[in-house]
Amino acid sequence: xxxNVRRGRVMxxxxxxxxxxxxxxPVPGWCAQGTRPQPGGALTVGxxxxxxxxxxxxxxxxxxxxxxxxxxxxxxxxGLDAKGRLVPELGLSATPSKDGKHWTVKLRxxxxxxxxxxxxxxxxxxHWARLLDPQNRFRGYSGIEPVAKVEKIDEFAVRFxxxxxxxxxxxxxxxxxxxxxxxxSPKAVREGTQDRAPVGTGPYRFxxxxxxxxxxxxxxPAYWQKGKPNLERVVFRTVPDMQTRFAGLKSGELDVILTxxxxxxxxxxxxxxxxxxxxxxxxxxxFIFNTAKPPLNDVRVRRAIAHAWxxxxxxxxxxxGIIPVAHDPFGGTLACGDPGYREFSPDKARKLIAEYGKPVxxxxxxxxxxxxxxxxxxxxxxxxxxxxAVTITPLALSQRNKLVFAGDYQMTGWTLFxxxxxxxxxxxxxxxxxxxxxxxxxNPELDQLLTVAxxxxxxxxxxxxxxxxxxxxxxxxxxLYRGGLRYNAIAKAGVKxxxxxxxxxxxxxxxxxxxxx
Amino acid sequence: MRFITGKLLHLLVVTLAVTVITFVMLDWxxxxxxxxxxxxxxxxxxxxxxxxxxxxxxPVLLRYGxxxxxxxxxxxxxxxxxxxxxxxxxxxxxxxxxxxxxxAQVMALGLALPVALLSAWRPGSLFDRLGGTxxxxxxxxxxxxxxxxxxxxxxxxxxxFPATGYTPLTEGVWANLRGFMLxxxxxxxxxxxxxxxxxxxxxxxxxxxxxxxxxxxxxxxAWRIMLCHALRPSCFSxxxxxxxxxxxxxxxxxILENLFAxxxxxRLLIAGVFAQDYPMVTGCVxxxxxxxxxxxFLVDVSYLLLDPRLRREGNNG
Numbered sequence: 116x117x118x119n120v121r122r123g124r125v126m127x128x129x130x131x132x133x134x135x136x137x138x139x140x141p142v143p144g145w146c147a148q149g150t151r152p153q154p155g156g157a158l159t160v161g162x163x164x165x166x167x168x169x170x171x172x173x174x175x176x177x178x179x180x181x182x183x184x185x186x187x188x189x190x191x192x193x194g195l196d197a198k199g200r201l202v203p204e205l206g207l208s209a210t211p212s213k214d215g216k217h218w219t220v221k222l223r224x225x226x227x228x229x230x231x232x233x234x235x236x237x238x239x240x241x242h243w244a245r246l247l248d249p250q251n252r253f254r255g256y257s258g259i260e261p262v263a264k265v266e267k268i269d270e271f272a273v274r275f276x277x278x279x280x281x282x283x284x285x286x287x288x289x290x291x292x293x294x295x296x297x298x299x300s301p302k303a304v305r306e307g308t309q310d311r312a313p314v315g316t317g318p319y320r321f322x323x324x325x326x327x328x329x330x331x332x333x334x335x336p337a338y339w340q341k342g343k344p345n346l347e348r349v350v351f352r353t354v355p356d357m358q359t360r361f362a363g364l365k366s367g368e369l370d371v372i373l374t375x376x377x378x379x380x381x382x383x384x385x386x387x388x389x390x391x392x393x394x395x396x397x398x399x400x401x402f403i404f405n406t407a408k409p410p411l412n413d414v415r416v417r418r419a420i421a422h423a424w425x426x427x428x429x430x431x432x433x434x435x436g437i438i439p440v441a442h443d444p445f446g447g448t449l450a451c452g453d454p455g456y457r458e459f460s461p462d463k464a465r466k467l468i469a470e471y472g473k474p475v476x477x478x479x480x481x482x483x484x485x486x487x488x489x490x491x492x493x494x495x496x497x498x499x500x501x502x503x504a505v506t507i508t509p510l511a512l513s514q515r516n517k518l519v520f521a522g523d524y525q526m527t528g529w530t531l532f533x534x535x536x537x538x539x540x541x542x543x544x545x546x547x548x549x550x551x552x553x554x555x556x557x558n559p560e561l562d563q564l565l566t567v568a569x570x571x572x573x574x575x576x577x578x579x580x581x582x583x584x585x586x587x588x589x590x591x592x593x594x595l596y597r598g599g600l601r602y603n604a605i606a607k608a609g610v611k612x613x614x615x616x617x618x619x620x621x622x623x624x625x626x627x628x629x630x631x632x
Numbered sequence: 633m634r635f636i637t638g639k640l641l642h643l644l645v646v647t648l649a650v651t652v653i654t655f656v657m658l659d660w661x662x663x664x665x666x667x668x669x670x671x672x673x674x675x676x677x678x679x680x681x682x683x684x685x686x687x688x689x690x691p692v693l694l695r696y697g698x699x700x701x702x703x704x705x706x707x708x709x710x711x712x713x714x715x716x717x718x719x720x721x722x723x724x725x726x727x728x729x730x731x732x733x734x735x736a737q738v739m740a741l742g743l744a745l746p747v748a749l750l751s752a753w754r755p756g757s758l759f760d761r762l763g764g765t766x767x768x769x770x771x772x773x774x775x776x777x778x779x780x781x782x783x784x785x786x787x788x789x790x791x792x793f794p795a796t797g798y799t800p801l802t803e804g805v806w807a808n809l810r811g812f813m814l815x816x817x818x819x820x821x822x823x824x825x826x827x828x829x830x831x832x833x834x835x836x837x838x839x840x841x842x843x844x845x846x847x848x849x850x851x852x853x854a855w856r857i858m859l860c861h862a863l864r865p866s867c868f869s870x871x872x873x874x875x876x877x878x879x880x881x882x883x884x885x886x887i888l889e890n891l892f893a894x895x896x897x898x899r900l901l902i903a904g905v906f907a908q909d910y911p912m913v914t915g916c917v918x919x920x921x922x923x924x925x926x927x928x929f930l931v932d933v934s935y936l937l938l939d940p941r942l943r944r945e946g947n948n949g
Contacts, residue, residue: 161796167714168715173715252677252678254678311714311715311716325724325895326714326716326721326724327725327899327900327903328798328893328895352796352797352893353893353895354796354797354893355890355893356890356891356893358780359783359796359890359891359892359893360796362784362787362788362795362796363794363795363796363797363893365787365788365795366783366787366791366794366795366796367791367794368794368795369796369797511661511906512906513665513666513667513906513907513908514667517666517667520667520679550677
């Protein structure tokens with residue numbers, strides 16, 4: 116008996132030790148997946164749309180589909196781990212000054228661009244000078260506006276000089292979605308070829324790009340990270356139709372696809388030859404109002420619509436429940452407590468409309484796509500229940516955008532795009548004098564919160580301000596949420612190494628084939 | 633010579649008219665090329681700068697004139713969205729559409745000819761009636777519905793052909809052809825019906841001619857009568873229709889190109905229309921107009937080759 120008890124205690128201690136080791140020293144993805152990375156093979160990734168280009172001035176932004184290709188070919192100064200900590204890539208360390216207005220970044224030595232140009236401080240300085248030059252009209256400037264100048268300290272060190280202390284700075288230089296974060300070859304930029312034949316320092320070299328069809332990248336044999344990448348070749352194939360993309364995966368032409376189609380995801384979850392990977396992101400699908408024009412300049416009308424809008428039903432019907440419900444734009448990355456989300460309550464909505472006292476007729480502009488029209492019909496039906504008449508106007512995407520920019524709309528669907536730090540995004544979209552304030556919303560209280568979030572160097576104070584902004588948005592129904600952002604990838608079971616697809620990025624440098632491809 | 637000169641003049645007039653109308657209509661579309669370029673991050677300053685850079689505030693006919701002068705020099709301009717030369721984009725996309733159309737028409741003819749010959753030899757027979765019924769049922773099905781069925785059956789269930797993607801000929805002839813099988817079949821199974829019915833009708837009329845009776849009286853076998861004597865004088869209507877079909881298909885394959893992710897001219901054109909990328913659209917329309925008129929010109933020329941009576945009339949005339 117005594118021996119048995121002792122044996123039991125020993126077993127319990129061994130188990131607890133293993134649990135503690137796992138908690139503090141998580142095993143690498145490949146080990147957790149039960150196989151070791153194997154070199155060789157090719158991978159075809161199905162994406163929705165073609166890239167627009169890779170030169171930040173010419174392309175302006177990275178399309179969602181282009182992010183995976185950009186990360187394969189180019190690199191940032193830093194990446195971010197799952198906890199938001201900087202991970203060295205081309206940069207080794209980023210140290211702020213005492214006043215928070217200067218950041219010194221030490222650069223990695225011995226790295227060469229694919230065209231033989233050495234990576235050094237000049238490459239970083241030239242890239243940022245080009246972005247900050249007002250003559251170039253960089254379209255992503257609002258996201259980097261607090262950066263005043265980048266200067267060279269020595270061959271492998273640069274200093275970022277900011278207009279004011281800016282805590283989101285490290286997220287900006289490590290952003291996976293911002294084209295500004297990726298360092299291009301100065302030679303390719305000078306020769307004007309970076310846009311259509313990108314050159315970076317990444318694990319894959321650009322090989323060819325057939326517009327509208329595919330972008331091909333091959334393994335960089337001189338990559339500075341030894342042992343990476345595993346795959347010899349990666350092809351990003353443009354397949355616009357969601358059903359065709361899924362059919363291509365099932366019939367074998369594609370190995371990984373990115374999709375938001377609920378039916379495909381549900382089907383893939385039941386298919387043992389496929390694996391589904393999902394990652395939630397910050398940002399959200401939104402439903403914006405022009406708050407400068409009646410009747411939406413009246414908070415009662417906006418609050419009524421907020422109570423009449425059933426986000427959960429919309430997500431179930433339109434997305435088959437595959438995206439999360441959003442109550443704030445932070446995707447669970449900020450613990451805000453109760454953000455004051457206005458619950459679905461047609462009774463409250465009717466009371467507010469009655470209080471308003473006038474007939475409410477609204478126009479909803481939607482994109483002329485199946486999802487856009489579906490959204491329009493649901494809004495029309497929900498608001499009819501509370502006595503609000505809605506006219507749906509389907510428009511081409513660019514035409515809808517034009518009207519929003521001109522302030523010539525009442526309501527429309529929109530997207531608050533994901534960013535590692537949503538502070539600058541909220542500031543750009545909601546600060547009263549911002550050129551990108553599509554809702555035309557002007558409120559000193561919200562301005563104050565956004566200013567604190569933009570300029571404070573105290574992370575707790577920033578968090579408080581951002582959460583306050585989220586509560587203000589819900590309280591004043593500045594805009595509504597149509598669902599959080601969740602990115603989904605479906606891959607063949609033999610593709611290993613996918614541990615996240617946040618920001619809609621397939622990190623192809625981490626992937627390998629288990630068994631023969 | 634007069635015939636050819638007339639046709640070339642016709643080509644020029646049609647091309648000019650089509651490009652002017654397209655250019656002007658594109659200008660009227662309620663889309664915004666500027667916002668297509670800038671996405672959601674444009675300020676009013678960006679919008680103004682792009683409008684100035686692209687000279688979008690110039691009158692539409694002035695912009696057209698500028699484009700036409702460039703086109704006459706062989707420069708079709710650059711895409712306003714991608715910055716790629718339009719001529720290069722068309723050069724890479726057009727062969728995909730041409731290959732699709734050629735394969736589809738070869739398949740359609742491969743079905744239409746034997747069925748028409750057999751049906752005309754025995755009109756009213758079981759084969760003729762069955763063939764006609766099956767043929768007409770295909771015309772009721774839109775080609776994209778047929779395409780989706782083919783994807784389900786041949787790609788997903790049987791895994792015989794790929795559901796998507798284009799493989800250039802340089803990467804393997806069979807791989808290239810496999811990628812076109814399903815979309816070409818989806819087109820062919822609808823196009824063959826009209827070709828078959830027209831040929832059948834003309835064959836039945838030709839088989840009543842005296843020279844056919846003579847051939848029968850001489851004891852020639854049926855296959856020889858049909859293929860060597862009856863087919864040639866009966867195929868003019870079918871050839872005319874073939875030309876019209878090919879002309880229509882050049883710009884009409886856009887749905888299938890999207891469905892099968894084929895980087896063809898149709899996809900290029902529709903993307904340009906939605907983005908109001910007028911250099912790309914007018915470049916594509918120019919190619920379509922030339923293609924359409926050119927094919928019909930070839931159809932007319934083929935009559936001269938096929939019908940010696942026309943050559944004799946021309947010489948006498």
